[in-house]
Amino acid sequence: MPLALLALAVGAFGIGTTEFVMMGLLPDVADDLGVSVPSAGHLVSAYALGVVVGAPLLAAATARLPRRTVLIALMALFVVGNALSALAPDHTWLLAARFLSGLPHGAFFGVGAVVATTMATPERRARSVSLMFLGLTTANVAGVPAATLMGQNFGWRATFLAVSAIGVAAIVSLALLIPRTGTAAPRSALRGELAALRSLHVWLALGTTVAGFGALFAAYSYITPMLTDSAGYADASVTLLLALFGVGATIGNLLGGRLADHSLRATLFGGLVSLTAILALFPVLMRTEPTAALAVILLGTAAFVTGSPLQLMVMEKAAAAPSLASSANQAAFNLANAGGAWIGGLALSAGFGTTSPAAAGALLSAFGIGVASVAYAVDRRTGAGSARERVVAGGVPRQAEALDGVGGA
Numbered sequence: 001m002p003l004a005l006l007a008l009a010v011g012a013f014g015i016g017t018t019e020f021v022m023m024g025l026l027p028d029v030a031d032d033l034g035v036s037v038p039s040a041g042h043l044v045s046a047y048a049l050g051v052v053v054g055a056p057l058l059a060a061a062t063a064r065l066p067r068r069t070v071l072i073a074l075m076a077l078f079v080v081g082n083a084l085s086a087l088a089p090d091h092t093w094l095l096a097a098r099f100l101s102g103l104p105h106g107a108f109f110g111v112g113a114v115v116a117t118t119m120a121t122p123e124r125r126a127r128s129v130s131l132m133f134l135g136l137t138t139a140n141v142a143g144v145p146a147a148t149l150m151g152q153n154f155g156w157r158a159t160f161l162a163v164s165a166i167g168v169a170a171i172v173s174l175a176l177l178i179p180r181t182g183t184a185a186p187r188s189a190l191r192g193e194l195a196a197l198r199s200l201h202v203w204l205a206l207g208t209t210v211a212g213f214g215a216l217f218a219a220y221s222y223i224t225p226m227l228t229d230s231a232g233y234a235d236a237s238v239t240l241l242l243a244l245f246g247v248g249a250t251i252g253n254l255l256g257g258r259l260a261d262h263s264l265r266a267t268l269f270g271g272l273v274s275l276t277a278i279l280a281l282f283p284v285l286m287r288t289e290p291t292a293a294l295a296v297i298l299l300g301t302a303a304f305v306t307g308s309p310l311q312l313m314v315m316e317k318a319a320a321a322p323s324l325a326s327s328a329n330q331a332a333f334n335l336a337n338a339g340g341a342w343i344g345g346l347a348l349s350a351g352f353g354t355t356s357p358a359a360a361g362a363l364l365s366a367f368g369i370g371v372a373s374v375a376y377a378v379d380r381r382t383g384a385g386s387a388r389e390r391v392v393a394g395g396v397p398r399q400a401e402a403l404d405g406v407g408g409a
Contacts, residue, residue, distance in 0.1 A: 002119045002120075002128075003177045004115070004119055004177045004178045004179065005116060005119065005128060005131045005132055006173065006177065007170065007173035007174045007176070007177040007178055008071075008112045008115070008116060008131075008132040008135070008174075009131060009132055009134050009135035010135060010166070010169055010170040010173045011071070011075050011078075011108060011112070011135065011167075011170035011173075011174065012108075012109065012112070012132055012133060012134070012135030012136045012139070013135035013136070013138060013139050013143055013166065013170075014075075014078065014135075014139075014143075014163055014166035014167050014169075014170055015078065015104075015105050015108060015109075015135075015136065015139075016135060016136035016137070016138075016139025016140065016143060016144075017139045017143035017144055017147050017163055017166065018047075018078075018082055018101055018160070018163045019047060019102075019105065019139075020139065020140060020144045021143075021144050021147040021148055021151070021159060021163070022043050022044050022047065022098070024144065024147075024148035024151070024239075025148060025151045025152075025156045025159060026040045026041060026043075026044075027040075028151055028152065028155070028156045029043065029094070029156050032155075032156065033090060033091045033094065034091075035091045039091065040091075042095060043094060043095060043098050045338070046095045046096075046098040046099045046102070047098045047099065047101060047102040047105075048102065048334045048337055048338055049099060049102065050098065050099040050100065050101060050102020050103045050105070051102040051103075051105040051106050051330060051331060051334040052106075052331045052334050052335060053103065054102060054103030054104060054105065054106060054107060055105070055106025055107055055110065055327040055328060055330045055331035056106075056324060056327060056328050056331060058074065058103060058104065058106075058107035058327070059106070059107045059110050059111065059323050059324040059326075059327035059328075060324055062107070062111075063323060063324065066180075067111050067114065067115050067323070068115075068174070068178045068179070068180060070107070070111050071108065071111055071112060071115070071174050071178065072171055072174050072175060074104035074107055074108045074111070075104070075108065075167055075170050075171045075174060076167075076171060077100070077103060077104045078101060078104045078105075078108070078167045078170075079164045079167035079168055079171070080100070081097055081098075081100035081101030081102075081103070081104075082097075082101050082160045082161075082163045082164040082167060083160070083161070083164045084096075084097040084100065085097040085098060085101060085157075085160040086157040086158075086159075086160035086161045086164065087157075105330060106327045106328075106329075106330030106331050106334070107323075107327045107330075109132075109133075109136075109311075109326070109327070109330045110323050110324070110325075110326035110327025110328070110329070110330060111323050111326070111327070112132050113129050113132065113311055113312070113315065113326045114315070114323050114326060115178065116128040116129050116131070116132045117129065117312075117315070123261055124261060125261065125312065126256075126257045126258070126260035126261040126264065126308050126309070126312055127257040127258055127261055127308075128257075129257060129308050129311055129312055130253050130254055130256060130257025130258070130260075130307070130308040131257070133253050133257075133304075133307055133308065133311075134250065134253060134254065136253075137246060137249040137250040137252075137253045137300075137304060138246070138250055139246075140242070140243070140245065140246030140249060141243055141246035141247055141250060142246075143166075144242075144246075145239060145242075145243055147159045147162060147163065148239070150162060199317060200378060201317035201375065201378065201379065202314060202317045202325055202328075204317075204371060204372075204374060204375035204378065205310065205313045205314045205317050205329075205375060206314060206328060206329060206332045207332075207371045208268070208272075208310060208313075208368050208371045208372045208375065209310045209314070209329055209332040209333060209336060210332050210335055210336045210339065211336075211364055211365070211367045211368030211371055212271075212272055212275065212303075212306050212310065212336070212364075212365060212368040213303065213306075213332075213333050213336035213337070213340065214335075214336040214337075214339050214340035214343065214361075214364045214368075215275055215276070215279060215303075215340060215361040215362065215363075215364035215365035215368060216275070216299070216303040216336070216340065216361065217336055217337045217338075217339075217340030217341050217344070217361075218340040218341065218343050218344035218347075218357050218358070218360045218361035218364055219279055219282065219299065219344060219357050219358040219360075219361040220245070220299065221340065221341035221344050221345070221357065222344050222345070222348060222354075222357040223241075223242070223245070223296065224238050225354055226282070226286050226292070226354055226355055226357075226358070227241055227286075227292055227296075229354045230286040230287065230292070230354045230355055231286050231287070231288065231289050231291075231292035232288075232289060233289060233292070241292075241293060241296050242296075244293060244296050244297050244300075245296045245297070245299065245300040246300065247297060247300070248296065248297035248298060248299065248300025248301040248304075249300035249301070249303065249304040250300075250304075251297075251300075251301050251304075252271075252300060252301035252302060252303065252304030252305040252307070253304045253305075253307055253308065255301070255305055256271060256304060256305035256306060256307055256308045256309060257308040259305070260308050260309045260312065264309050264312065264313060264316075265309075265313075265372075265376065267305065267306075267309045268306055268309040268310065268313065268372060269369065269372060270305070271302055271303075271305035271306035271309070272306060272365055272368050272369045272372060273369065274301075274302040274305065275299075275302040275303055275306070275365045276362050276365040276366050276369065278295065278298045278299055278302050279299070279358045279359070279361040279362035279365060280358075280359070280362040281295070282295060282355050282358030282359070282362075283353075283355045283358070283359070286354075286355050286358075310329065311326060311329055314326060314328070314329045340361065340364065343357075343360050343361075343364065344356075344357030344358075344360050344361065345357070346360070347359065347360040
């Protein structure tokens, strides 16, 4: 594994930690700032809004800059946002700081995915991207529980200072390990990046992301009441069970990267079909503690098997715009987060039962299979599909060659 991928994973670990840790700190933040827990919950939305806004804007604004420089600058913005979160004097300032913290999220993963593919041989590009995302999934296993525990014992402000320190470590790693050569952006990048987003293929790939991960968040957003009310777990056991989700996500991420290097589309369809089946079985699996724990692991595995294929399919369909399209996919992921949670909440509010959000998720996942099938049909009709079916087979490899010719950062 190139050491540069380790630097990307460190940055992803910090981003994953700050994204999800707020869920565990909401009561502490609400109590300290004198607001209600629902009001404190807006801090989660503020971060997600920052991701949705920042992903395409920052990717487009930095399209002409060397990618190594862009990654370092994005991580510096991440450090500033988290440091300001730690110093925020009231709820309003913390909302602004969380929005600022979310701005670099999508662009970092988007640009990082492009850099990761340029460092790998053609048959290992999906695995390279999955290794970068390994930082995000391991954040759910180790980073979020540790940061939550720190916040509960030393105050929530200490958590964000610690996350800032992770960001500083990522900056140092990026500066030392990302090569200066081979990471320059094409001189005509901005025009090409914007034009490529007019492609139907790109929007179908983004739609698959919204539906697929919307299915995950429809269920995962309400996993705690499922585990306590249906499976019978005590509240104190939920943190450990959520760590099991992170374990499943890590397994799925690594497995998806390896399988996608052999067949991207088969991996994508396999992951979506598996996710649909697991969510449909949730009412049965949530009847006992052992099967509920198994369901949590399987949910993480099935959902994140599709992560690398979806990220790289978007890049493949936007051969001239890999950075912007890849960043837009992160915005789509966060739209899926918000939309999936909303749809799952509708099912719960309608009185369909504690596990009804999972059923809603199964329908969303089935819809994602439909969108992916339409994308496949469009590819076959237009001849856009590649016989190699490996990610970035059409665009990023050629771009990588172009990068080498442009010169160093």
